[in-house]
Amino acid sequence: MSDRVVRARGIVKSYGEGRATVRVLDGVDLDVERGELVTVLGRSGSGKSTLLHLLGALDVADGGTIEIAGTRIDGAREPVLVDLRRRKVGFVFQSFYLLPELNGFENVLLPARLVRGSDGAVARAHELIRRFELGEQALRLPATLSGGEQQRLAIVRALVNDPALVLADEPTGNLDDESRAAVLALLRRVADDARAVVLVTHEREAVELADRVLRLKEGRLRP
Amino acid sequence: MNAVLRYGLARLRTSRGRTFLRASGIVAAAAMVGAAVTVAWGLSTGFDRAASRAQLPDAIASFDALPIGDVSARVGALPNLRAAAYRLTISGRHVESNGNESGHATLVGVRSGPRAYALLGGHDLQADGQAVVEAGLARAWGVRPGEPIAIDGRAFDVVGVGLSPDTVAFPLAKGPRLWLRYEDVQALAGAPPGAVNQALLWVRDPGQLDVTLAQARAASYGVSGLQFVTRTGVRALVADAGGIVIALLIGFSIAALAAAGAMLAATAASDVQRRLSSIGLLRAVGASRAAVALGFGVEAALVAFPAASLGVFLGWLVASGPSTRLLESVNELPPGRSLAALLVFADAAIVVLVAAASALPAWRAARRSPLETLAAADVRGTPPRAPLPSGPAGLGFRLALARPFRTAATVAVLGSSAAIILLILTIATVLAGLRTSPAAVGRRYQLTIDGPASAAREVARIRGVSGVTPRWSVDAADSFDLGEPFTLVAFGGDHTTWENPPLAEGRRIRNDHEAEVGLGLAEALNLHPGATLAAQVPGGRELRFRVVGIDRVLQEEGRVAYVEPRRLLDATPWAQSTLAVKLAAGADAGTIESELATQGLFGSSSGGISSDSVRGWAQRNGGFVSILVSLLRTIAILDGLVCLYVLAQMLALTAQERRRAVALVRACGGNARQLAAVFAGAALPVAALAAPLGLLLERNVIGPTVSRLAATYVSLPLTAGLVPIAIVTCGLVAAAYGASWWVGRAAVVEPVVIGLREE
Numbered sequence: 016m017s018d019r020v021v022r023a024r025g026i027v028k029s030y031g032e033g034r035a036t037v038r039v040l041d042g043v044d045l046d047v048e049r050g051e052l053v054t055v056l057g058r059s060g061s062g063k064s065t066l067l068h069l070l071g072a073l074d075v076a077d078g079g080t081i082e083i084a085g086t087r088i089d090g091a092r093e094p095v096l097v098d099l100r101r102r103k104v105g106f107v108f109q110s111f112y113l114l115p116e117l118n119g120f121e122n123v124l125l126p127a128r129l130v131r132g133s134d135g136a137v138a139r140a141h142e143l144i145r146r147f148e149l150g151e152q153a154l155r156l157p158a159t160l161s162g163g164e165q166q167r168l169a170i171v172r173a174l175v176n177d178p179a180l181v182l183a184d185e186p187t188g189n190l191d192d193e194s195r196a197a198v199l200a201l202l203r204r205v206a207d208d209a210r211a212v213v214l215v216t217h218e219r220e221a222v223e224l225a226d227r228v229l230r231l232k233e234g235r236l237r238p
Numbered sequence: 239m240n241a242v243l244r245y246g247l248a249r250l251r252t253s254r255g256r257t258f259l260r261a262s263g264i265v266a267a268a269a270m271v272g273a274a275v276t277v278a279w280g281l282s283t284g285f286d287r288a289a290s291r292a293q294l295p296d297a298i299a300s301f302d303a304l305p306i307g308d309v310s311a312r313v314g315a316l317p318n319l320r321a322a323a324y325r326l327t328i329s330g331r332h333v334e335s336n337g338n339e340s341g342h343a344t345l346v347g348v349r350s351g352p353r354a355y356a357l358l359g360g361h362d363l364q365a366d367g368q369a370v371v372e373a374g375l376a377r378a379w380g381v382r383p384g385e386p387i388a389i390d391g392r393a394f395d396v397v398g399v400g401l402s403p404d405t406v407a408f409p410l411a412k413g414p415r416l417w418l419r420y421e422d423v424q425a426l427a428g429a430p431p432g433a434v435n436q437a438l439l440w441v442r443d444p445g446q447l448d449v450t451l452a453q454a455r456a457a458s459y460g461v462s463g464l465q466f467v468t469r470t471g472v473r474a475l476v477a478d479a480g481g482i483v484i485a486l487l488i489g490f491s492i493a494a495l496a497a498a499g500a501m502l503a504a505t506a507a508s509d510v511q512r513r514l515s516s517i518g519l520l521r522a523v524g525a526s527r528a529a530v531a532l533g534f535g536v537e538a539a540l541v542a543f544p545a546a547s548l549g550v551f552l553g554w555l556v557a558s559g560p561s562t563r564l565l566e567s568v569n570e571l572p573p574g575r576s577l578a579a580l581l582v583f584a585d586a587a588i589v590v591l592v593a594a595a596s597a598l599p600a601w602r603a604a605r606r607s608p609l610e611t612l613a614a615a616d617v618r619g620t621p622p623r624a625p626l627p628s629g630p631a632g633l634g635f636r637l638a639l640a641r642p643f644r645t646a647a648t649v650a651v652l653g654s655s656a657a658i659i660l661l662i663l664t665i666a667t668v669l670a671g672l673r674t675s676p677a678a679v680g681r682r683y684q685l686t687i688d689g690p691a692s693a694a695r696e697v698a699r700i701r702g703v704s705g706v707t708p709r710w711s712v713d714a715a716d717s718f719d720l721g722e723p724f725t726l727v728a729f730g731g732d733h734t735t736w737e738n739p740p741l742a743e744g745r746r747i748r749n750d751h752e753a754e755v756g757l758g759l760a761e762a763l764n765l766h767p768g769a770t771l772a773a774q775v776p777g778g779r780e781l782r783f784r785v786v787g788i789d790r791v792l793q794e795e796g797r798v799a800y801v802e803p804r805r806l807l808d809a810t811p812w813a814q815s816t817l818a819v820k821l822a823a824g825a826d827a828g829t830i831e832s833e834l835a836t837q838g839l840f841g842s843s844s845g846g847i848s849s850d851s852v853r854g855w856a857q858r859n860g861g862f863v864s865i866l867v868s869l870l871r872t873i874a875i876l877d878g879l880v881c882l883y884v885l886a887q888m889l890a891l892t893a894q895e896r897r898r899a900v901a902l903v904r905a906c907g908g909n910a911r912q913l914a915a916v917f918a919g920a921a922l923p924v925a926a927l928a929a930p931l932g933l934l935l936e937r938n939v940i941g942p943t944v945s946r947l948a949a950t951y952v953s954l955p956l957t958a959g960l961v962p963i964a965i966v967t968c969g970l971v972a973a974a975y976g977a978s979w980w981v982g983r984a985a986v987v988e989p990v991v992i993g994l995r996e997e
Binding site: 038068074094098102108115116121125130134146176 | 250469632639640898899902905906907908912
């Protein structure tokens with residue numbers, strides 16, 4: 016089985032209409048392998064988040080091809096995209112997006128409960144929570160947790176279905192220095208567990224942990 | 239211009255899709271309000287409108303025909319009299335037109351004076367050989383002014399279409415009514431010249447009508463067959479006749495109004511909740527609380543005004559046709575311009591409600607510090623105090639719990655709607671059964687058997703008989719005025735367990751010196767609780783009773799008095815008795831009648847309500863019963879749609895308010911089916927609570943209330959059976975699933991990332 020998890024060629028994405036059209040991504044190529052943590056840097060509005068949304072099948076590209084863990088998602092129908100989001104991709108958002116009605120453990124299990132036959136997910140959730148030392152936090156509601164604790168739970172949620180690819184969209188943007196370091200260390204461990212991680216950020220600290228650093232400029236990725 | 243308002247207007251321009259959705263919700267709710275107002279106002283004021291236009295007299299005295307000079311001399315001497323008119327009215331005549339015919343027509347010979355009917359088309363009678371036909375006949379037979387009509391074989395010209403609300407319209411009434419010139423009716427009846435049998439009386443002070451009538455009775459020596467019907471009495475009877483339907487329609491309207499109001503307020507409040515961060519920002523840059531509230535209120539009003547106007551118009555458009563037809567069937571008039579004013583008021587009220595529902599939460603939100611408001615832009619979770627289900631449905635359940643007041647309001651609205659649907663289905667079942675089985679009327683006994691009281695024990699032994707009691711009825715006359723006949727009725731036990739006419743006034747009898755009198759008798763003899771009923775019975779003895787209650791009895795036009803049997807039987811030991819027989823559930827009346835026949839006991843047509851008499855009623859009114867049944871079922875379906883709307887609106891609000899949570903579920907791999915499961919988790923508990931609430935309301939509040947309102951002489955058993963309960967429960971569950979499926983499908987239309995960007 017190939018180690019390549021992400022294979023993207025010539026991705027194009029534009030926003031706006033007519034003369035107001037902005038071509039945010041203009042032929043992006045990207046390959047990411049298992050165990051690799053790729054950091055994408057870029058200014059605000061450069062299209063980093065857009066790239067991640069396209070890789071995670073949260074949005075649709077205007078052009079190009081995207082293959083995630085052997086599945087072509089450009090032009091794919093919704094059931095294919097749903098299956099990809101369930102089984103092959105885990106997403107970490109800047110604002111955590113934990114559901115306020117669910118406690119930490121229930122938030123972690125949310126993706127697993129959308130998948131039939133995910134009996135192993137509960138055990139995996141317990142294991143991840145133990146491993147990342149979130150046992151106490153898992154029993155509390157998000158409103159009672161710090162930003163760092165919420166983001167660590169969000170990362171565990173992204174891992175609960177054992178995805179091949181983890182996409183992290185500025186996961187440290189809302190955190191203090193201490194929490195930021197803890198979250199970045201956690202993402203490094205995620206990659207070391209033979210997953211591909213694409214981390215979008217504009218923070219220099221992330222560079223030190225990355226296996227590869229790419230810059231998104233004028234719609235294209237450059238080393 | 240207020241900066242907050244500028245921001246609001248800019249938002250309306252840029253978020254056109256959201257504005258359209260918001261306006262659509264207001265259109266839907268306003269349509270319900272428009273329909274409810276149209277129905278409720280039209281039906282509750284129909285009689286007064288028609289009575290006013292027709293100049294319905296304050297009292298109508300009917301008597302055996304007398305020379306007009308004799309009558310007018312007595313009438314002219316009455317106090318408080320403003321005007322009088324005299325008629326010769328004959329019934330059971332043959333009319334024929336446009337290939338239709340009836341042998342039950344009533345012809346009213348009109349003399350000079352107020353005419354007491356409204357002209358809806360054509361002109362009034364101007365010459366012999368002309369006829370004004372009632373509107374019901376004109377509609378049913380397609381008769382128009384200028385067309386011929388044959389009356390007892392003689393050709394007349396239809397010159398006008400009239401209406402008088404003192405009775406229901408043809409074909410609901412057994413025969414049509416036609417107004418002719420007096421001379422024509424007199425000739426058709428073969429009556430002596432100048433003979434009249436009705437006096438229409440208009441008084442100056444309606445509050446003193448009883449004095450006028452008492453004087454009229456005193457002056458009626460030698461007048462036979464005298465009966466008075468007052469405008470109030472007609473109103474009560476007509477209101478009773480449509481009582482169930484009108485009560486249900488008004489109940490439905492109130493439920494629809496509550497649903498619409500709750501949803502309008504919830505939609506507006508939810509919109510403010512989503513914009514808390516904007517409110518925080520506006521406060522942070524210096525906007526005052528008042529400016530924030532005003533801006534949100536005006537912005538909401540700008541959306542609400544066109545939407546509410548359109549919705550109210552659509553509601554009127556849908557509801558005005560059926561309610562007008564219902565009014566026409568009871569000879570009442572549609573509301574016309576008075577409804578327009580009310581609809582405008584409803585429109586304004588909706589706009590104010592929506593504006594207030596936006597301004598108040600904005601005002602409350604602006605009370606907090608800007609920072610606090612910015613941080614509170616998402617719905618706070620409710621800590622689980624008990625184990626809650628997990629998975630998508632569990633998430634939905636918690637989303638519902640996160641909005642406890644909205645969820646409770648939805649349960650209340652659905653419960654009320656479910657109660658109305660249960661009641662409507664129960665009544666429709668009773669009425670539908672009436673066409674084939676008189677026992678389905680639900681009076682408290684099913685058979686009336688000729689036989690002595692001593693046979694009761696024997697009859698009680700028959701299998702399928704659950705109760706028997708003797709029923710005595712004695713013809714009597716008022717001792718003070720022997721021209722007023724009525725019937726004294728007594729049962730072997732408490733009469734209300736056998737015949738339970740609704741009480742219009744006073745209380746039930748408690749001893750053998752008391753009497754409850756029918757409304758017709760009370761009006762004829764001017765009786766009130768506390769008055770004395772002096773009854774002269776066959777054999778010459780007089781029995782005096784203290785009147786303690788007035789019953790709405792339709793039997794024998796209400797000229798009935800219920801008393802205890804002891805004194806009645808002492809005075810008339812030969813009193814005619816029948817046996818009232820209650821059947822056990824599931825017992826076959828035919829089989830029991832056959833068995834009784836083998837014992838020499840036969841069904842009676844005198845006293846009580848015989849099977850045959852009910853069958854006859856049912857056959858005559860079969861068409862009306864069918865209309866009622868289909869109307870009731872239509873209302874039930876409409877009410878069901880209200881339930882569906884309420885559930886869908888609740889879920890749509892949740893989906894809109896929790897757009898990001900929905901997007902998150904999708905980002906985690908949730909598809910339309912799983913989102914439907916999330917929403918079903920929110921909707922099913924609501925439906926599960928609403929169903930028993932509806933059942934409780936129907937059994938303990940609405941059912942008994944409507945049962946008391948019921949026009950029929952018998953009491954309707956309006957306790958919902960298993961079938962209506964099953965239909966309503968399944969309907970609520972289906973509505974919950976349907977609404978969840980629809981909202982789930984709608985939630986996956988947009989790309990996931992748009993929901994995630996939602997602030």
